[in-house]
Amino acid sequence: MSSASPTSAAPSPSTSTATVPSWDVRRPPAAPGRVFLVTGGNAGIGYFVAEQLSATGATVVLGSRDPARAELAMASIRARVPGARLRAVRMDLADLSSLPTAVESLTRAVERLDAVVHNAGVARDERTRAETGDGHELMFGTNHLGHFALTRWLMPLLSAAPTARVVTVGSFAAKSERLDLGDLQSRQDYRPGTAYGRSKLAQMYFGMELDRRLRAAGSTVASVVVHPGGALDSLTPSRPPLHVRTTGAALRAAPAALMVQGKEAGAWSAVRAVLDPDVRGGGLWGPRVFGLRGEPRPERVWKHLADASVAARLWEASRELTGTDPVAR
Template sequence: MSSTPATPRWNVQRPPGADGRVFLVTGGNAGIGYFVAEQLSATGATVVLGSRNPARAEVATASIRARVSGARVRAVRLDLADLSSLRKAVESLEREVERLDAVVHNAGVALDDPPRQETGDGHELMFGTNHLGHFALTHRLMPLLSAAPAARVVTMGSFAAKSERLDLEDLQSRRDYQPKRTYGRSKLAQMYFGVELDRRLRAAGSTVASVVVHPGGALDSLTPSRPPVHVRSTGARLGAAPAALLVQGKHAGAWPAVRAVLDPAVSGGQLWGPRVFGLRGEPRREPVWKHLADPGVAEQLWDASCDLTGVDLSTISG
C-alpha cells in the first residue's frame, strides 16, 4: 500500500534550489533586502538588486559573492521615488533577462522626524516611494513576470501597519503629517495592493501570484555583520540581547519573503510573517488582517493609485 510522501518541513537555513530562475529584489543593497538577496543567491538563482545608488549596490553584490560561492548576482539602477525612471530601469533589465520568476517589493523609506518631504513627482516621500513606486513598477514588470511559468510578486509589508488604517481622503498626509504614522500607512497601502493584486490576477486567469509578507520586529543590533554593508559592534550586540526574546535581526526578517518566493506550498493572496506573535521566529502563514481584507478600501486605493501614477492597472491580462 503506497502513500504520498509528506511535504518536507521548511528549513530557513537550507531553502530549496532555484537554479535557472531569476529574482529581482528592490532595495537589495541594504537592510532586510540585502539578506533576502543573499539567501536567494544561495539557491543558485540569478538575483538582481534594484538600487538607486550604484556604488552601494556594487558593495552589496561584492559582499554576496564573497559569502555565496558562485553567486549569480547583479544590479540594476532603480529609483522608486522617480516614476519617470522606471521605464528605463525595466528596459535595462529586459536586455539582461527573458523572464522574471519573482520580484520582492522590499525597498522603502522610513522618516522619523518632520518636515514632510515629497518626491520629484510631488507625492509624499514615504507613500510615493513605498507604495506608488512599487505600484507603477509592477505595471512595467508584468510582461517579464508573465513570461515565467508561475511568477510571484512578493510585497514586504510591516508589522507597524497592523495598527494603522488608511485615510482615503488624505493618502498624501497633507492635512496631518506624523512621520511614524505616515510610514505605517504607506506600508499598509503596499499590503492592500499585494492582496488586491492577487485578486485581480486570479480574475484574469494569470499565472502570476501575489503574496504579502512582513518581517516582524527586525533590528540592526540583532543583525549579523556583513561588512561593509552592515557592521554590528560588540556593544550593540550585548545591549540588544534582552530584545532578542521578542524580536530578531534583519537576516531573520528576510525569511518570510524568501519562503514566499521559493515554497511551492505558498499561494497567492496569503500573508506570511514570523511564527512567534508575528514578531520573531521562522516564517508561517497567518490570517489576513481583518482591515487588510476589506475589498472596498483596496479598490478605492487601487483607483487612486492609478490616478496618482498615471499607470493603467485597471485591467490585468493573463
C-alpha cells in the same frame, strides 16, 4: 529548484498554522535557472533576501538607487556564496518616470522574472512632511506608488515566467493603522509614524488586490504579502563593509532578541514566499512569535486588510496618481 506547483490555480490561502508544511530557513530548496529581483537589495533585509536567494543557485538582481552600494552588496554576497549569479539594476522608486527605463535595462539582461520582492522602503522620523520629485508624500510615494508603478512595468517579464510571484514586504506596524482614503498623501495631518504605517498598509492592500485582479485576468502571476516582524541592525550579523555590528552593540541589543530579531531573520518570510511551492497567492506570511520574530508562517489576513472595497478604492487612486495600472483590463 524542482518544479513548483502553479500558484495561479491556487485556492484561497491557508490560514491555519496547523497545516503548514515544514520549511528549513537555513536550507531553502535549490532554484537554478530562476531569476529574482529584490528592490532595495543593497542593504538591510533586502540584502539578506538577495543573499539567501543567491544561495539557491538562482540569478538575483539587486534593484538599487545607488550602483556603488549595489556593487558592495554583490561583493559581500559573492564572498559568501561562491559562484553567485548576480546583477544590479539602477532603480529609484521615488522617481516614477525613471522606472520604465530601469525595467528596459533589466529586460536587456534577463528574459523573464520568476519573482520580484518589493522590499525597498523609506521610514522617516522628521516631523516635517517631505515629497518625492513627483510631488507625492515621500513614504507613500516611494513605498507604495513606486512599487505599484514598478509592477506595471515588470508585468511582461513576470508573465514570461511559468508561475511568477510578486512578494510585497509590508509591516506589522500596519496592523494598527487605517488608511485615510481622503488624505492618502497626509497633507492635512502629517505624523511620520502614521504616514509610514499607512504607506506600508497601502502596500499590503495593493498586494492583496493585485492577487484578486491577477486571478480575475487569468494570469499565471500570483501576489503574496509578507512582513518581517521587528528587525534591528543591532541584532543583525555583520556584513562588512555594508553593516558592522560591534560586540558592544550586540551585547546591548541582547535583551531585545526576546521580542524582535535581526535583518537576516527578517528576510525569511520573503524568501519563503518566493521559493515555497506551497505558498498561495493572496496569502499573508510573517514571523511565528507574536508576528515579531521567528520562522515564517501563514497568518490569518487581518480583518481590515481583507476589506476588498478599501483595496479597490486605493487601487483606483494609485492608478490615477501614477498614470499606470499593473493589471490593465
